Structure formats: structure tokens, C-alpha cells
Amino acid sequence: MTGDGPEAYKNFDLNFLRARIHPEDLKIFLEKYEKIQACGGIYRTEYRFRKKNADYIYIEDNGVCLKDDKGNLKRIIGTIKDITERKKAEETISSIEAVRKKEIHHRIKNNLQVISSLLGLQVEKFKNREHFENPEVLEAFRESQDRVISISLIHEELHGCKGSNELNFSPYLKKLVENLFQTYCLGEVDISLDMDLEENIFFDIDVAVPLGLIVNEIVSNSLKYAFTGRNKGIIRIKLCREENGEFARKVPENKKEDRKSEVPNFIITVSDDGIGLPENFSVESSDTLGLQLISILTDQLDGTLELKRDSGTEFVVRFSATEKE
Template sequence: MEDALEKIEAIRNKEIHHRIKNNLQVISSLLGLQVEKFNNRECIKNSEILEAFKERQDRVMSIVLIHEELHKGEERDTLNFSPYLEKLVENLLQTYRLGNVDISLNLDLEENVSFDMDTAVPLGMVVNELVSNSLKYAFLGRNKGIIQIRLFSEETGQNFNDSKRELPVRDTMYTLIVSDNGVSIPQKINFENPGTLGLQLVSVLVDQLDGKIELTRNKGTEFKIGFNVSRVNKNLCF
């Protein structure tokens, strides 16, 4: 009976992810139709309005891909993040076709890294914003460029998740680095006064992860994000 109930719950969760994905795709399609409509108006065609709609479409698609991967995967509540990240950035490269600019994408991602929705959604949106920013601004006037994404972890030890010290929890510190070798972000831009909606959103999302972000300008731009993930260590439960 327990096995049967577990299978029913797994099917129900997959159906939920499938429906959420479909609903988000409808929203993305509506935004795409609006972009096409604006493209037919010369007064709007090259304006910030059109760019804003495209950016919102990308943000929606970053969440669509999460529910798509969860629907396909075996895990009910966690996402294998590295394959998702690969798919996300490949979609962004196709979206921002930069004429004759040759953009190389270097991915160095730890395998079998799984996050729940509370981590996967904001982290996916952070990557979406940072990679989009590089594709739009870092290589202006250049004929080639490199975008690199690294994701790795370091186990920080054991603690307990309540005052009774009954459930051992494993803490893991993750580091995400998104960098490019293009034109560095201007010195006047920082996270205290980002000046753009994209960087404001990145700052809010990193706070949501209880993480920290560092910006380095050295022959390009590098964003380094550190955040902690705690999981119950079943091997130590008693």
C-alpha cells in the first residue's frame, strides 16, 4: 500500500510540473506575440520596450526549463542542476544571435548537483540575467568572446536542524562563477546602486538564497556567488 501511494504521489507531482510548465509556456508565447507585434512598428522596433519584453520572456523560460526537467526526471522534488544549466545557456545563445560575433561557452560544472525548487529557481534566474548581460553588452565591437560558468561545492560539516539535535544536517557551500572576457562593467555600476533592473534582480535573488556575491573587473567581468545548502544526512539519522 505504501509503495502504491508513493507511485501515485510521484505521478501527481509530475503532472503538476507538466501543467505549470504548460502554463508558463503560454505566458512566454503571449510575450513572444507581443514582441512580433512591436517588431512591425518602426517607432518601437529598436526601443527599450521591445528589449524589456524579450528579457521577460527569457526569465519565464528559465523557470519553464526547470519544470520541464523535473517532469522528465526521476526525482520528485529536486533538480539535477548541471544539465539544466547547460540547456539554459544554450537557449540563451540561440536567443541572442550576435551577427558575426563568435561566442565560445566554457562550462565547468560539478556533476550530480541537485537543488530543490527554493534554490533552483532563483539560481537559474541569476544565471539567466548574468549570461544575458554578457551576451548583450560584453562583446560590442568585437568579433569573438568567451563566457565561462563554473559550479562547484565544498562540504562544510555537520550540524543539527533543531534545538533537540535529533536530525543531523550536512552543510554544503556552493560557488557559482559567471565570467566573460569582454568589456568590463563600468566602475560606476555596483550592487548598492546597480542602475539596471537585471542587476537589481540578481541582488534580490542572491539575498533570497542567503548568499553573497562579488563583482571583479579584470580583463572582463566576473560574478562570484557563494551560497549554502543544508540537507538531512540520512546516513547519520538515528
Template sequence: MQVIFSLLDLQSEKFRDKEVLEAFRESQSRVISMSLIHEELYREGEADTLDFSAYLQNLVKNLFHTYMIKSKNICLFMNLEKNAFFDMDIAVPLGMIVNELVSNSLKHAFPGQKAGEIQIKLTGEKVTDELIDDNRKHKRKDTGYTLIVSDNGVGIPENIDLENSDTLGMQLVDILVDQLDGEIEIKRDKGTEFTIRFSNI
């Protein structure tokens, strides 16, 4: 991951266009979001799941550092479920979703370095389903999670639709939510709020 990050850094030095440089920085941010997952897994030894709440704190801290100039007047509030352990199939796409949404807030929600707030909330609720398999009933226990990423900034325009967005970031969020077999809801009241619901079986 560090090699990929360095290659992107070297390649970006050949360009002066602000949009191109921003695209490289966004790609580097996505690489970092994945590399932090591997760091967390290595820290926990042989575990094949990671403490997602701890990872999320490191990820967002890194994003605020990346967008230091734009984030200096922005307060962060996090309310994260304890003992939320996810495997790679959930942690990677979910981490990238948070990366995209928080990055968007830092870049666009507070123009002119306006003061504001970004909030991240992760909650879980135990769910028991009855499944019928080969004419036999059995119960499946899982945990339904809700992730909310919100800001009190200028809000995204009404005409922006995740499924038909012309930005890579929003397209990526839509694809990754599908990958989680989850659902996403957007509210545009007094800022922007993304609510993502998914299950950890």
C-alpha cells in the first residue's frame, strides 16, 4: 500500500492542474483507508476481524490531517458502537464509504473555511431471523448496523442522485453500499446526512 501511495505521489509531481492534483490526492486517501485496515489487523495479531470503531477513529483523524487547511474550523463528533468487529468483506467497503463521505464534507460542505460540524455515528442492534432451508426452519442471529455520516454545511444539491452521479466518489459509495447488501438514505435538511444500514451475519 505504501508503494502505491508513493507511486501516486511521484506521478502527481508531473502535473500542475488543480483538478488533476485533487484526483491524485483522493486516490491516495482511498489507498490510506485500506492500508489502515491492514495495520489494525496486524496490530491484533492472528485475528481475522478488526475493531472497526478504533479503525474509524484513525481513518477520520488521518482525513482531517490530509485536509488540514479546510478542516481547521470544523469540529468532529463521533459516537461509535463498542466491540463492532468486522471482517475484511465489510471493513474495506465500509471504510472506503466513510472515507468518501467525510472527504466530501471537508471539501465541499464549508466553503470559505466556514465553521461547522461533522458527525459520525455507528450503532448495532441484534436481529434474529427465521430461515427455511430444505423444508427445515432454523434461526439465524446477526447484528444490524446503522452508520450515519452528517454535516451541518451547505448541503448537496437536490439534483445529485447517487445512482446517476457524475462524480467518482458518489458512484463509489453507491457501488460499495450494494457490495454490503445494504441500503442508503440521504437527507438534505440543515446540511447533509447519509444513513447506511447493513448486517453483520
């Protein structure tokens, strides 16, 4: 494509392209065109172009803008290439990849649901034994079932995301916690739930799974132990980007050496107004599997864990993660 002088190019070539470029691509093309007119230099763009028979093809447009001594556009020299076949191949590959991911998520979700069902059947089997008197075994099975369900819910959400590997975390978290409230029927105890979850936070599966399990463990412990001897209580959960939260940018002392150059950009807090933990309690030295998991999974996220005991119990997890679009 060549044109002598700014008016020749503007009045002839640009009008021609306006009429032929796909309406969805025209705005981006014009923005780039205005920029190269003002700044000159090399450009590259892609757009759909309508042929005489009304069919659209994909065009790759490469060129260089030459200006005269006064800075006016003198000539645009470039090449236009039909890349329709390449685009079709890319779309086919993308479609196959999306279907493959969807199938993988679907199979994993189904397998996890089978495992959860088997654990549930095992619990019922022990319950029905006349002389079985070990509630710890039943509790261990139920806790394992909750953990499997937590991971299964992630794959269920991903299965509905058009093959994407990114999870909109707040809706998933809401579903997870509501499921836990249904699982732990507390009889006469009235436990309310207060969730303050920032919208449109997307994590990939490597972040979503450990973070979901952390919340699963903390909320489960609150539901089981925090309200013993009480008839009322509340569990609060907050998730936010750190710049949008009300928390100081603070790294606990025991993590400072490992994280001098890194500031967490997400915070999740889970708290209750229950009976609280003993003053000398430490998550790291706890011998319970659930609390050990919280510590291990926080380290897996390269995060920091803070425990507060003011008017109940509060866990604060700060972590860094590349947020997905």
C-alpha cells in the first residue's frame, strides 16, 4: 500500500478501508492509524476485511510511515497479507484446547465426587455398627469428605468457565462456606454468616485449591468448636486486594527474613466471636491435622499467617498471586 501526501492517503485509502474493514475491528484500526499519522514509524495490525463477494478474510497489515522535513505524513509503505488460514488454524487449536481442559476438569470433578460419596458411605457404615465407640474416626472421615468437596467445587466452577483455568474466587468461596454450614448442623445454636468478598478476583487452580482448603479448615473448626456452650454466634469472612482493605502492610516477625522484597497483595480473614483459643496456643505446634494443613497450605502460597484472639478467633492470611484477567 502506498500513497503520496497526507490528503491522498486520507481521502482515498482510508475511506476505502473504512468501508471494507469489519465493524468490530474498525475502531482499533482507526486508533492505530491516528497514532501512526501523528508519530510515524513502523506499525502492525490485524483486521477482518470484506471482499467483493461479501466474504471476510483476515488481514495482517505491516508498514512504515514516512514524513517530510516539516513532519507531515508523506508516504506509507507496507505489505498486506492474507492470514485467514492461519487464523482458522489458531481458532481450531484454541477450541481443541478448551475442550480438552473442560474434559479434564469434568473427569476430575466426577472422580472427586465418587471419593466423597465413598467416604460418606464409610461414615454410615461405622455409624451402623452396634459396638463402634470411636467418634474420632467418624470425624476424620467427615473432615476428609469436606476437603474433597472443597476441591470438587473448584473443578465444578472451572467446568462451567468455557475451559478456562482461572476461577472467579468469590462466588466459589460463597458456595464452599454455605456448603459447610449445611454440613455442620448445630441444632439449637444460631450461627450467622457475614461475608465481605471483593468481586472479580480471579486465581488459577494452583492458588484456588490451597486457599479454598485453608478456608475450609478454619470455618470447619469454628463450626465444630468455637460455639460450645453457646446458643448464638457469627462467622465473618473477608477477601480483598490489599490496597482496597483496611489492613496495614505488615509482615509478621517470623516471616520477615524470607519476605523482605515481597509485599502480599491479597488478604483473606476468617473470624468468629466464639470462645476463642488458649493463650498459649500455636498453629505451628498444633498436633491436629486441620491446623497443620492451614500452616502447610499458607506456606505453599508463600503467604503469612497471623492469629488474633480478640473477642474470639481471627485468622489473617496474606499472600501474593498473579491475578488473572
